[in-house]
Amino acid sequence: MIKNLLLSGALLSVAALMLNAETKVYTMDELGDEVFVSPNGKFVSVGDYEQNLSYIWSADNPETFAPLPGEVVTYDVDNNGTVVGSIQSEPGIFRACVWENGEWHLLPSHEAVMNTAEANCISGDGTIIAGTQFINDPTSAIKGRYYPCIWKKGEDGSWNLTAYTNINLPNHQGFLTKCLYVNGDDIIIGGRLYCGIGSEVPALIINGELKFWNELASYSEPFMFQGKYIAYDENGNQYRTTDPDDPNIFYTTYVTIDGYRDGETGEYFSGEFSSVDKYGNFYGYRTRAFNVTEDGAGELVNGATIYNFSNDEWTDNPDYTNFAIGTGDGKYIFPMGDCVIVDGAKKKLTETFGFSVTRTLSSVRSISDDGKVIGANLSELHPGTGEMLYYPAVIVLDEPLVAGIDDVVSENGITIIVSAGRVDVAGTDDVTIYDLKGSVVSNAVTSYVAPGMYIVKAGDTTRKVFVK
DSSP states (O other): OHHHHHHHHHHHHHHHHHHOOSOEEEEOSSOOOEEEEOTTSSEEEEEETTTTEEEEEETTEEEEEEEESSSEEEEEEOTTOOEEEEEEEETTEEEEEEEETTEEEEOOOOTTEEEEEEEEEEOTTSSEEEEEEEEEOTTSTTSEEEEEEEEEEOTTSOEEEEEOTTSOOOSSSBEEEEEEEEETTEEEEEEEEEETTTEEEEEEEETTEEEEOOOEEEEEEEOEETTEEEEEOTTSOEEEESOTTOTTBOEEEEEEETTEETTTTSOOOOOEEEEEOTTSEEEEEEEEEESOOTTSOOEEEEEEEEEETTTTEEEEETTSSOEEEEOSSSSEEEEBSSEEEETTEEEEHHHHHTOOOSSEEEEEEEEOTTSOEEEEEEEEEOTTTOOEEEEEEEEEOSSOSSOOEEEEEEETTEEEEEETTEEEEESOSOEEEEETTSOEEEOSSEEEOOSEEEEEEETTEEEEEEEO
16 A cells, blocks of 8 residues: 555656646744755655754645644654654753654663764655664763664564664764665665864764774873973872973873874864765765875865765865755755755856745755755844844745656556656565666665666566666
């Protein structure tokens, strides 16, 4: 039944495109900075982390942002309107939660979780949730660390927690979950890794294993002042000495990232993967070090970045501070502000897509798989406090940015739907997708794949398909 509805929705979406002849903008006067669109564009979740308020928008009732009960910040929504977020269960205590069947349900927590647990992302089919938990750790300067985790939905509808607390994190605050990419059996979490003295770098959790691209090193050196070593006697009294072998000399620790001495001049690395598209392109920003000398000096360059998971390639652009998301085919990329990069050329977003807003369009946060529905932030200064206020906006374009369904194969009660970057199968759970080398790409009924030719075996039906 679910698979038949999936097929119906996919076919109806093509017809619906013909009925919508103009770009429309939906917004509200309530605050909301977390604005995330479901892959199919039918739902948008809105959350405000300062007020602990949340809303949901539906394409079936686009004029309304329906409030969700409780002190909750929502972070993501799936194709069926299932919302995930963080609920304040008691003052100062936040727990990961999921909105199902008209009510909030707490997700399981690690036994050592402290005051914060969040459900940050959910897969389009609603079977996997990724999040962050602040776990007690006495060795940390803040007595805990942020660890990533996932919840998988069981056959009985319950959620089963896998806490990645065995990951060897740098001696800092931990890892914050920002986005989720599911490709067959692979579960990849993108986010921000704290490291060094005060730096952050983009990182992935690939099936429970940490991957990042910066080289970290830690060193100790004696602390000196005016040419003398600083030392402390057995009573804790400070003195200075010229003897380098004095056992009471105080040593300081410093960290290098890619050879650069972190924080030495007040400069730190900054970076994260903020989002991911259906092709496995991770979008965000990062710092790179150039001309690093033996003493740890060098030049830090910040900029927007895209990392392609399938081919392990980076695209960096220091002309932009951040890439929020893109269509995955390289045609449309959304940086911060009222702009869009179209085939490599920077354009004004409002002019390109033919709409206007009453507040400043500060950023695009997410888009549907076909790019037709855009979740964005509008902003304005509070006239009294001078504080920047953020409001949600849902922009529904007159046509999708990515082509719709390219092929539909129906045989033996089984339907194979081929669209840009995606293969959907209805009528059976027995699915195997092979590339032309014979390697298994996926066994899922909804698979996001790179452009190319594939063999789809669905039950008793086998077809060669081309994915754009």
